[in-house]
Amino acid sequence: MATQNADSHGLAHVMSKRMLIGIFLALVALTWITVGVTKVDFGPTVNLVVAMVIAGIKGILVVLFFMHLLYDRPFNMVVFVGCLVFVVIFITLAMVDSAAYQPSIDPYKTPEGLIKAPAQP
Amino acid sequence: MSDTESTKPGHEHPAHLAHHFDNPQQQYNAGKLGMWLFLTTEILLFSALFCWYAVYRAAHPEVFIYAHKFLDVNLGAINTIVLLFSSLTMAWAVRASQMGDRRTLVITLSLTLLCAFAFLGIKSIEYRHKWHEGLLWVSRYDPQHHDTHEGHETAHTQAATTPAAVPVVAAASATTQRDAEGRIVETLVIKEPAKDLHVGPTGVVETWTEKHEMTQGHAAKMGESPRLAGLFFSIYFVMTGLHGVHVLVGMGLITWILIRGARGEFSAQYFAPVDSVGLYWHIVDLVWIFLFPLLYLIH
Amino acid sequence: MTAVTTNHTPPSLTPDLVREDNYLTHGSGIMSWLFTLDHKRIGVMYLISVIASFLLGGVFALIIRTQLSTPEGVIWTTQLQFKLYNQMFTLHGAVMIFLVLIPGIPGALGNFILPLMIGAKDVAFPKLNLLSYHLYVIGAVVIVVSIIFGAVDTGWTFYAPYSVRTDTAVELMVLGAFILGFSSILTGINFIVTIHALRPPGMTWFKMPLMLWALYATSIIQILATPVLGITLVLLAVEKMMKIGIFNSAYGGDPVLFQHFFWFYSHPAVYIMILPAMGIISEVISTYSRKPVFGYRFVALSSIAIAIIGFLVWGHHMFPNGQSTLLGTIFSFMTMLVAIPSAIKVWNWLATMYKGSIDLKTPMCYALAFLFLFAIGGLTGIFLGSLATNVQLHDTYFVVAHFHYVMFGGTMIGFLAGLHHWWPKITGRMYHQGLGRLGCLLVFIGFNLTFFPQFVMGSHGMPRRWARYEPEYWPYHAASTVGAYIQLVAFILIAVYLLHSLFRGRKAPANPWGSGTLEWQTTSPPPHDNFAVAPTVDEPYNTDNLVYDPAIGGYVNKPTDTPAGPAAVPH
Numbered sequence A: 001m002a003t004q005n006a007d008s009h010g011l012a013h014v015m016s017k018r019m020l021i022g023i024f025l026a027l028v029a030l031t032w033i034t035v036g037v038t039k040v041d042f043g044p045t046v047n048l049v050v051a052m053v054i055a056g057i058k059g060i061l062v063v064l065f066f067m068h069l070l071y072d073r074p075f076n077m078v079v080f081v082g083c084l085v086f087v088v089i090f091i092t093l094a095m096v097d098s099a100a101y102q103p104s105i106d107p108y109k110t111p112e113g114l115i116k117a118p119a120q121p
Numbered sequence B: 001m002s003d004t005e006s007t008k009p010g011h012e013h014p015a016h017l018a019h020h021f022d023n024p025q026q027q028y029n030a031g032k033l034g035m036w037l038f039l040t041t042e043i044l045l046f047s048a049l050f051c052w053y054a055v056y057r058a059a060h061p062e063v064f065i066y067a068h069k070f071l072d073v074n075l076g077a078i079n080t081i082v083l084l085f086s087s088l089t090m091a092w093a094v095r096a097s098q099m100g101d102r103r104t105l106v107i108t109l110s111l112t113l114l115c116a117f118a119f120l121g122i123k124s125i126e127y128r129h130k131w132h133e134g135l136l137w138v139s140r141y142d143p144q145h146h147d148t149h150e151g152h153e154t155a156h157t158q159a160a161t162t163p164a165a166v167p168v169v170a171a172a173s174a175t176t177q178r179d180a181e182g183r184i185v186e187t188l189v190i191k192e193p194a195k196d197l198h199v200g201p202t203g204v205v206e207t208w209t210e211k212h213e214m215t216q217g218h219a220a221k222m223g224e225s226p227r228l229a230g231l232f233f234s235i236y237f238v239m240t241g242l243h244g245v246h247v248l249v250g251m252g253l254i255t256w257i258l259i260r261g262a263r264g265e266f267s268a269q270y271f272a273p274v275d276s277v278g279l280y281w282h283i284v285d286l287v288w289i290f291l292f293p294l295l296y297l298i299h
Numbered sequence C: 001m002t003a004v005t006t007n008h009t010p011p012s013l014t015p016d017l018v019r020e021d022n023y024l025t026h027g028s029g030i031m032s033w034l035f036t037l038d039h040k041r042i043g044v045m046y047l048i049s050v051i052a053s054f055l056l057g058g059v060f061a062l063i064i065r066t067q068l069s070t071p072e073g074v075i076w077t078t079q080l081q082f083k084l085y086n087q088m089f090t091l092h093g094a095v096m097i098f099l100v101l102i103p104g105i106p107g108a109l110g111n112f113i114l115p116l117m118i119g120a121k122d123v124a125f126p127k128l129n130l131l132s133y134h135l136y137v138i139g140a141v142v143i144v145v146s147i148i149f150g151a152v153d154t155g156w157t158f159y160a161p162y163s164v165r166t167d168t169a170v171e172l173m174v175l176g177a178f179i180l181g182f183s184s185i186l187t188g189i190n191f192i193v194t195i196h197a198l199r200p201p202g203m204t205w206f207k208m209p210l211m212l213w214a215l216y217a218t219s220i221i222q223i224l225a226t227p228v229l230g231i232t233l234v235l236l237a238v239e240k241m242m243k244i245g246i247f248n249s250a251y252g253g254d255p256v257l258f259q260h261f262f263w264f265y266s267h268p269a270v271y272i273m274i275l276p277a278m279g280i281i282s283e284v285i286s287t288y289s290r291k292p293v294f295g296y297r298f299v300a301l302s303s304i305a306i307a308i309i310g311f312l313v314w315g316h317h318m319f320p321n322g323q324s325t326l327l328g329t330i331f332s333f334m335t336m337l338v339a340i341p342s343a344i345k346v347w348n349w350l351a352t353m354y355k356g357s358i359d360l361k362t363p364m365c366y367a368l369a370f371l372f373l374f375a376i377g378g379l380t381g382i383f384l385g386s387l388a389t390n391v392q393l394h395d396t397y398f399v400v401a402h403f404h405y406v407m408f409g410g411t412m413i414g415f416l417a418g419l420h421h422w423w424p425k426i427t428g429r430m431y432h433q434g435l436g437r438l439g440c441l442l443v444f445i446g447f448n449l450t451f452f453p454q455f456v457m458g459s460h461g462m463p464r465r466w467a468r469y470e471p472e473y474w475p476y477h478a479a480s481t482v483g484a485y486i487q488l489v490a491f492i493l494i495a496v497y498l499l500h501s502l503f504r505g506r507k508a509p510a511n512p513w514g515s516g517t518l519e520w521q522t523t524s525p526p527p528h529d530n531f532a533v534a535p536t537v538d539e540p541y542n543t544d545n546l547v548y549d550p551a552i553g554g555y556v557n558k559p560t561d562t563p564a565g566p567a568a569v570p571h
Helices: A017-039 A045-068 A074-108 B026-059 B061-070 B075-098 B102-133 B226-264 B272-296 C029-036 C039-067 C079-117 C127-150 C170-197 C210-242 C256-291 C296-311 C325-353 C362-385 C389-395 C397-427 C434-459 C473-502
Strands: B152-159 B171-178 B186-191 B198-200 B204-210 C544-547 C555-558
Touching: A017 A045, A017 B075, A017 B272, A045 B075, A045 B272, A045 C079, A074 B026, A074 C256, A074 C296, A074 C325, B026 B061, B026 C170, B026 C256, B061 B226, B075 B102, B075 B226, B075 B272, B075 C170, B102 B226, B102 C127, B102 C473, B152 B272, B226 B272, B226 C170, B226 C210, C029 C039, C039 C079, C039 C127, C039 C397, C039 C473, C079 C210, C079 C256, C079 C397, C170 C210, C210 C256, C210 C296, C256 C296, C256 C325, C256 C397, C296 C325, C325 C362, C325 C389, C362 C389, C362 C397, C362 C434, C362 C473, C389 C434, C397 C434, C434 C473, C434 C544, C473 C555
Parallel strands: none
Antiparallel strands: B152 B204, B171 B186, B186 B204, B198 B204, C544 C555
């Protein structure tokens, strides 16, 4: 059922029922794993990395199979990956900057970590 | 590369082929590329919110570790499964439209719509709970009671030591100590007025409940500033709120496709609208796949 | 689309006049325009709207310059009144950027020319194109309406925390900008898909006219950057209305984060503004030097390079604003890099002109002005991108002068070049060349008189966005104001002769300038379906088979059926 339609009207690849259900079960399994893994504490950084890796795998499955990107014209994949590259650049540079200027803010923080709010009108 | 295979005889410009395209394949490829470009804008829209999350989590990790416990992991997990299932039914609907299977198309689209309703229903339960608890964004963060799901209640009964009953009045007291691992533990003891005040063999018996809560984390300060904790909920409401708006829009789109599909407008030669709405719906699912661990599974 | 071989009468012997049935006459009534799917009509509507917005922004500019004619202020003199001045420069910036510079060339000229340049019947998604225009109008109306509801006094940059504490109509204006963002995104999607899907056989990527490379690169930026502006503006409005603590430090927020979000869009946005203008310059210089563009691949790939590197420099707007020195260093370095592809283009345009047969028609005059003004604007960007000098120059008139040189001297001059170059194609009329050149000269003189003194006074410390100043800066401001009024005269002149041409101009031939790109192979103005006969595809700037025909005042294909392709006969 996964084969390209043979006649000239086949515009795109058709996903087989088996593949669809299989991917869904994989996604459910990964969800179960990601919830279960929170019972173990590897420390905040590793916890986050593990969660993001699992989410990333789930995302890859959704994009490649449910969204057909694996079977699609290559340029559509270029568009998607290119977009992610810019997201990573954006978030990384902002995070690096924020981390780098935190020390210069510290002297101005109240014990609660805030600048006290002015009386609002 | 433009596809310009000549149209086969008998297939010149079918009704669904726009006049500026040469053939259905060219039109389909163009529509697909356009949709992926649009999805790029959706991803970048959410990326600023993920950036906000990342910057604030790095700067205030204790806020996230404290406040995320107010979220119900079970509801979040159920919602995740619901959306994943809706992605399955949506992909199935695309397959059905590609095969010209109208009946399956209508069933799977209806199921997708149902899942979307369920998702929003569960979300609204969560939002209502937060509203009642005062767990809102930073300027309106006003928690009613500190139920972090890690506290526990113990019932106490104390036999009266004096003949005359001294009724317990509602009171709260807090003590801060370090526990065995050196973590700061703030114990809040709330005494509810006695519900059971009866005279026993030895005198008046009082009953009260004690609620203990623990504040964990490497915050060296004594407990959390309520406003800082509200930052988590600012992020929570904006991210899930924008996601919810996208779910709503998706429901509208799916309804539109459902009506058109029920009318038999789609076939193996023309199913691009189903495909496009499907792609949109999967992006909505994709965003939630990342939101769930980031908001609910921080431990 | 296959090339048609015929033995028609050589076009030089047939009167090549405006066909009665062209896109302008195809269907009448306001509804046939407001709900058209024809990219040419959409382009014309954009053109009218963009010009109207430019006039509105120009009026705000004249008010600003008038206010600054004397050190104490001419219109507003008290502290309370200066808030009105703040609103004036905010409006000037917002209108010029969001209503003129961002949508201008892609919407008004790109929409019209792009399908013609690739020999197509329309863009890939005509309905989205119409939606894009409608969103433009709605966004424009919302921004103008915000004036009534208190305008905005934050500057077009909406910096937090002031923007979330001021009592002016911030939410309305950002709503207008948000809507305009969608207009921009839809245009970008349309252009990329059109260039991918609708090129004719034979027009490979490196045989496209450079205008298409420029529009493609512009569209990449529109798609990647604009959504971030959208969400930033939404967050700003939510912060102001609901106090969620994202940008306002009083609630735990981070104002520098706003700037990161804002400039992630707004720096690439300036490349949205300049890249299409550079595309026009490629077309104009090649046409009026009668030479293909030198270093075609370098110019084409430079457009893409500018688009990509342009995403990596946004922090150069934030050097003294709380950004860390680590990031400042990174962004300063990247800013130096982004100048390189722009310089590559300038050298290639000069090389195109070398040993070319220069024809100083009005578009060429504007192109030459562009080279001069953009070079100054670009070079002064280097001063600003360097960390040490930036400390001195940040928020001074040096910055104001720099961005006016690149946005006005670059984009608007490019727009004027393109407008004059394609005017015959769009309207079917020729304008008066002498007046055209005079208008260019007046714009050039007025522009330099307005903005060059601003470099000097900026480096001497004159701050930007101030309603009054120390008397030592008076001569510079006075010169600047005089220049602004000269520009007013110049633009009135341009408007007059262009409008005059609509009614009394000589009817235009298909190819009045002897250009080699495809849009000149159809009549002026084109028919509804763009090409009566499918055009032949050749090297993009090949003019070997063109010969001037004095009978029609334009260029025609040589009479014989050459291997280069048959004549495209408008019948």
